[in-house]
Every structure is written in C-alpha cells, then in structure tokens.
Amino acid sequence: MKTVELNTKRLTIRTFLPGDEVQAHEYAGDTSITMMYWLPNKTFEETAEYFRSVIEKRENGQTENLDFVIIYQNRIIGSIDLHFESDKTTAYLGWVLKKDCRGFGFATEAAIAVRDYAFRECGVTKLLADCDARNKASANVMKKIGMQCVMDNGARTYPKTGEVAVEHVYELNRLNEPAFKIVDYFEMSQSQQVEVIKQLEARKDLWGALPFVINCLKKEGQPQVSKTDGGFHDLLGPGRLFLMLDEANKTEITVNSQNQFCPRLAAFVSLVRNDEVDISVSGRENWTPWVSCVWTYPEYRGRRLSEKLISISEEYAIKEFNAKYTYISTDHIGLYEKYGYHFFAEADTVWGDQTRVLRKNLVN
Secondary structure: OOOOEEEOOOEEEEEOOOOHHHHHHHHHOOOOOOOOOOOOOOOHHHHHHHHHHHHHHHHOOOOOOEEEEEEEOOEEEEEEEEEEOOOOOEEEEEEEEOHHHOOOOHHHHHHHHHHHHHHHHOOOOEEEEEEEOOOHHHHHHHHHOOOEEEEEEEEEEOOOOOOEEEEEEEEEEHHHOOOEEEEEHHHOOHHHHHHHHHHHHHOHHHOOOHHHHHHHHHOOOOOOOEOOEOOHHHHHOOEEEEEEEEEEEEEEEEEOOEEEEEEEEEEEEEEEOOOOEOOOOOOHHHOOOEEEEEEEOHHHOOOOHHHHHHHHHHHHHHHHHOOOEEEEEEOOOOOHHHHOOEEEEEEEEOOOOEEEEEEEEOOO
C-alpha cells in the first residue's frame, strides 16, 4: 500500500511508517493527556504495537483507514486519522497533538488538509468527529473546519479508566454545504442593509474592528463628524463592501407588510480607495486601492471564504481602479502572505499608531 503524504504551509501529514512510534510515544505516552479515548499508553510497547498493527493492516490490504503522523520541522508532533464507515462515504476524523504544540493552529491546519483529501480523493461526503464536552480546544477545531454539533447528550466511557463523560458529536456533510452568494452591501435594498447591520451588531464583540464597521455603515449618508468618524464612503472613499451570504440559513424580515428572507452573513471584505493609513504623507496617496475589513465568522472558517472575497476584490481593483497593486494594512504576519501579499512598509495610521502595509502585484 503506497504512502499517502499531504503537505500544508507548515506541516507534512503522512501515513504511518516503521520507526514513527519512537517520536509518537512522546504524546501517546503522556499521562497528562486525559480526554483522548484510547490514550495515554502506559508503555512504549503499547504505542509500538498500535503502529505495527496499523502499518500491517494497510500493507496487507485489510483496511482502507488512514492514520497519519503530523510532522513539523522534521519532528512528529501528533497524529490524525481518517476511519471509514462500511459505505466508504462516511468517515470519522480524530487527532491528537503534543501538549507543547497546541495553540499554534497545527490541529486545524492538519484537519483541513485531511478533510479536503477525504472529500477530493476518497469519495467521502460526510465527516464525523467526537470529543469530550470539556475539550473546548477540539470542539473549536471542529467548528473551524466547518463542522456543526449534531448531538449534545451522548456519552463516552474511557476504556482505560472507566470514567464516563458527556460526548459531543460534530458533522460536516458535503452534500448539505451552504450555497454561498457574494453581493455588494451597497447594492442591497435598505431593509436588507438593516438586517445585515443587525447581524453585525448581534456579534460585534467577536472582533475589535466590528464596531467601527457598524458605525461606518450606520452613518453612511450623514454629515461626517471627524476624519475618523463618519460614513463608509466618507472615511474610506469610493469602494465596495462585498458580503458572503449563506443562503442555506436565512432570517425572515418584513418589508412593506411582506415577508422576505435575508441570508446569513458568513464573511465580508471591502475594496476601498483609502484605509487607516495616513495618506497626508507625500507619496502615500498613490497607495491605493486597499483590501480592508477582512472578516469571516468562526463557524465558517476553513472554507476559504476570505480567499474568494479577496480574489473578487482584486478583480474589481483592476476593473474599477485600473490598479496594478492592492494594499492591506495589518498586524498579522503570515496570514495574507499566502494570498500573494508581501511586506511593503511601516506606516502611521489616522489613529496615531503604526501598521504593517502589505502589497500585491496584480500584473505579474
């Protein structure tokens, strides 16, 4: 049976090979790991036997299950598995990481890679995953890759301790994935705009910039108060606010005594002439247009919605601004670089602080 290897920006994810058990036992034998179903292993021999069994079954064609090690900087930091149901269209996904490698997004990165491989190469249409209800970190990974909790009251009994815990089951059904639509906020009806603002206000604590976006939209068309307080186009100049709408989840609204439905807001991004960078400094007036206000709600992450919105923005930058470059102001390092952006300069903002400016060449 051939080795399956997946590669992401930081990780190599490949099926088990002889010898992997040595590094793998660093996490498999960690007695502080208490919410993994079959772990921890008391001895190295337990870990070695599991790896031998998995490799042997794969080599003999006795299983189609896929058990991967997760490798970062040439070290095994965890594992992730894809175990198929009898119909082969449903598979269970599970993972474990060394404790000192948690909190860096490795589990999400690996889960996205395996999820995409399962859908693309294995004919899987439904993924399932479960976790101890106390395991918030695993639950967050499941949500980030698009899964939704479908069972809140299940139970699991840990075979090594006999402990009973509440178990949550998550599901991602490819056949039921949302139908997304991209629209410009400023081309929506007034009633739809009001509903979008309501959705933004309901979860404005999720991101520090959301109150600013809401304020800009609510003050659109009103006299500008200051250089940092006013309507969207007053502050940011000509531009668009692209919304990614989930048409499978709609909110009922009433317009002129008629019932209508407004899709749920999943993500958004703006393309504008100006952003937060102070363009009063000579030469900076040529830094335009800007990809700004990039945001995806947590439950929709892992589906590359921001990437699609940024791509649409770049197309409009060429058509409407005759742009050779687009710019992004951000403190993130490594996020927008994967979309082709590169560090360009440090710059003062209208808020009185500094920001990193990234630029993308749209011509090459």
